[in-house]
Amino acid sequence: MRDLFVEIAESVRRNKLRTALTGFAVSWGIFMLIVLLGAGNGLMNSFVQGGGGFATNSVSVGGGWTSKPYDGLKQGRRIRLDDGDVATTGGELFVDNVELVSATVGTNATVCYGKKSISGYIDGIYPAAQMMEKREMLAGRFINDKDIADSRKVVVIPESTAQGLLESGESAIGLLGKYVKVGDLAFRVVGIAKSDRMRNSRDLYAPFTTVKTVYGKGQEVGSITFTTKGLDTEKDNEEFEKNYKSVINLRHRAAPDDERAIWVWNRAHQDVQMKQGRNILSTALWIIGLFTLLGGIVGVSNIMLITVKERTHEFGVRKAIGASPWSITKLIISESVAITAFFGYIGMFLGMLTCEVLDKTLGQAKMSIMDEEIAMLVNPGVGLDVALEATLVLIVAGTLAGFFPARKAAGVRPIEALRAE
Amino acid sequence: MLIELKDVNKTYNNGQPLHVLKGINLGIDSGEFVSIMGASGSGKSTLLNILGILDNYDTGEYHIDGRLIKNLSEKQAAAYRNKMIGFIFQSFNLIGFKTAVENVELPLFYQGVNRRKRHELAMQYLDRLGLAGWAGHYPNEMSGGQKQRVAIARALITNPKIILADEPTGALDSKTSEEVMQLLGELNRQDKVTIIVVTHESGVANCTDKIVHIKDGVIGRIEDNREHHSSMFGTQTIMK
Numbered sequence A: 001m002r003d004l005f006v007e008i009a010e011s012v013r014r015n016k017l018r019t020a021l022t023g024f025a026v027s028w029g030i031f032m033l034i035v036l037l038g039a040g041n042g043l044m045n046s047f048v049q050g051g052g053g054f055a056t057n058s059v060s061v062g063g064g065w066t067s068k069p070y071d072g073l074k075q076g077r078r079i080r081l082d083d084g085d086v087a088t089t090g091g092e093l094f095v096d097n098v099e100l101v102s103a104t105v106g107t108n109a110t111v112c113y114g115k116k117s118i119s120g121y122i123d124g125i126y127p128a129a130q131m132m133e134k135r136e137m138l139a140g141r142f143i144n145d146k147d148i149a150d151s152r153k154v155v156v157i158p159e160s161t162a163q164g165l166l167e168s169g170e171s172a173i174g175l176l177g178k179y180v181k182v183g184d185l186a187f188r189v190v191g192i193a194k195s196d197r198m199r200n201s202r203d204l205y206a207p208f209t210t211v212k213t214v215y216g217k218g219q220e221v222g223s224i225t226f227t228t229k230g231l232d233t234e235k236d237n238e239e240f241e242k243n244y245k246s247v248i249n250l251r252h253r254a255a256p257d258d259e260r261a262i263w264v265w266n267r268a269h270q271d272v273q274m275k276q277g278r279n280i281l282s283t284a285l286w287i288i289g290l291f292t293l294l295g296g297i298v299g300v301s302n303i304m305l306i307t308v309k310e311r312t313h314e315f316g317v318r319k320a321i322g323a324s325p326w327s328i329t330k331l332i333i334s335e336s337v338a339i340t341a342f343f344g345y346i347g348m349f350l351g352m353l354t355c356e357v358l359d360k361t362l363g364q365a366k367m368s369i370m371d372e373e374i375a376m377l378v379n380p381g382v383g384l385d386v387a388l389e390a391t392l393v394l395i396v397a398g399t400l401a402g403f404f405p406a407r408k409a410a411g412v413r414p415i416e417a418l419r420a421e
Numbered sequence B: 001m002l003i004e005l006k007d008v009n010k011t012y013n014n015g016q017p018l019h020v021l022k023g024i025n026l027g028i029d030s031g032e033f034v035s036i037m038g039a040s041g042s043g044k045s046t047l048l049n050i051l052g053i054l055d056n057y058d059t060g061e062y063h064i065d066g067r068l069i070k071n072l073s074e075k076q077a078a079a080y081r082n083k084m085i086g087f088i089f090q091s092f093n094l095i096g097f098k099t100a101v102e103n104v105e106l107p108l109f110y111q112g113v114n115r116r117k118r119h120e121l122a123m124q125y126l127d128r129l130g131l132a133g134w135a136g137h138y139p140n141e142m143s144g145g146q147k148q149r150v151a152i153a154r155a156l157i158t159n160p161k162i163i164l165a166d167e168p169t170g171a172l173d174s175k176t177s178e179e180v181m182q183l184l185g186e187l188n189r190q191d192k193v194t195i196i197v198v199t200h201e202s203g204v205a206n207c208t209d210k211i212v213h214i215k216d217g218v219i220g221r222i223e224d225n226r227e228h229h230s231s232m233f234g235t236q237t238i239m240k
């Protein structure tokens, strides 16, 4: 092994400039690959961070209109979800696939604080909604079980809604612990939630039970949201949805296969699409990077060919004194891999450094989309897996680059090689 | 018989076919010191390359130590060359970017001998040829005679049965030529190694015990020269 390295070092030393120039092409190829993938990751991360309003395994259900007659009832009938549906969803029937269940019931109401008032929308929710909708708190707490049990008159206000109740320049946090008037009743503000661009800036959250009793909603439920488990494939998800729909439809005397009686929004599908998009992007970037790298590889192959030509006589001597064709092949391929790997790693290192720089610059730059600040790149850079893959690519590339020259060198008959020069 | 050639024919087919060896029959015993002489183009080098398994022959049979050498793979040929044959070339054929001792070590490298042992042995041989002080020098820092002695050390290091030399003195002056031939003679007597030398020079041939004359691709006269009175060095160097 050490002898091999000595031989490679000798050969490279004799052709410093040529090796360095070709090596630059390899470095450039890997550099581009790493930077492209790193920036691509940053873009995807920013996308996910900006758009991921809900847990990916959450399903929302709402009432719709029947699209076909069933059980003696006409089509076009309004279906309203009720407490029974909530109980069924969380009950025995779906125990294998349903984890947490939350329901909402909402109503429009005027919300006042001091002199300011807005026409808001009170969303009666369960504590589980926080996790399902990925609600992050700015201050205070979210609705909890005690609020539900006691039907407390408390609200959680998203920052953007709070802004409407405050003079410009005042911090939303200032509302924490204060009372706001919702309709005729005073609700205490127990938390300020971070807002995001996916939601209305007139929403307020109150305990499900409070909204129900105060606004006399009876059995009615606006929508049901629950998280699923054990649904690993697209097919599992579809089967579950079909089953779920038929059960809920039947509770409302709608055809089990009526697609419109209730609407079901399963984020798992969205998640699959997101993953597909990510894969397509990274595949495209890999292809671009690999093509850039190809130039470098052709270069290495080229210098190996020249090297082989120059050293034909030497190889003849080696063969005459007992070098097997394989030992010559090995020498050329190792040299090619060594050059490719060495310069590849320089490129990889510089690429990662550039990703760091991107993180410090573009990563901090925000752009404003729909009232929300999002970073252009979030954590750009590549993981260890990509570094390992790139290493593999380099070794394969080096082997390929050395293969044909090596075959040529090994194939020359010693007598011809000795005559060369 | 260490070396046995039976009706060996060789034709070069580059463009105009050229029948170079036309039925060579030759036997050489272990421990012999033989020279092959002949006019330019008579096929001496061709014959030596076949003996050294560097080239193929078309028909006939070539045995080393009873083993038929024919249609070998490159790998087998390399292994035979490595173990049984040492080469000495007119142009030395040392590897320019390796030092003297590294050049001498090389055949052992291809035998898979470890570095330390290789080095030790190479130093011994260099010492024996009076070149211990030159071990770390590169070929272009040495004289022709020194280079040829390094090449001889490289040929000897694997302890081969046969040493093949194609005009080993062709690039040396007559004094150095004589030294090299004396050295080969000593090796032949001390180590009992079989040596075959191709030469133009009768002075060189006279140092050997047997002179094989080759003419137009066939073996002509075989001279017994154990008395070494064929022709002295410096006098009658007819073909140089």
Ligand SMILES: Nc1ncnc2c1ncn2[C@@H]1O[C@H](COP(=O)(O)OP(=O)(O)OP(=O)(O)O)[C@@H](O)[C@H]1O
Binding pocket: B012, B013, B014, B018, B020, B038, B039, B040, B041, B042, B043, B044, B045, B046, B047
């Ligand atoms: N590779 C080759 N292809 C075609 N013809 C060749 C080849 N090698 C040698 N020959 C021819 O074969 C003949 C014999 O060549 P060879 O080298 O064996 O002669 P030689 O006796 O060694 O001559 P010299 O004393 O000049 O070295 C010559 O006519 C030469 O031109």
Ligand SMILES: [Mg+2]
Binding pocket: B044, B045, B046
């Ligand atoms: Mg010749």
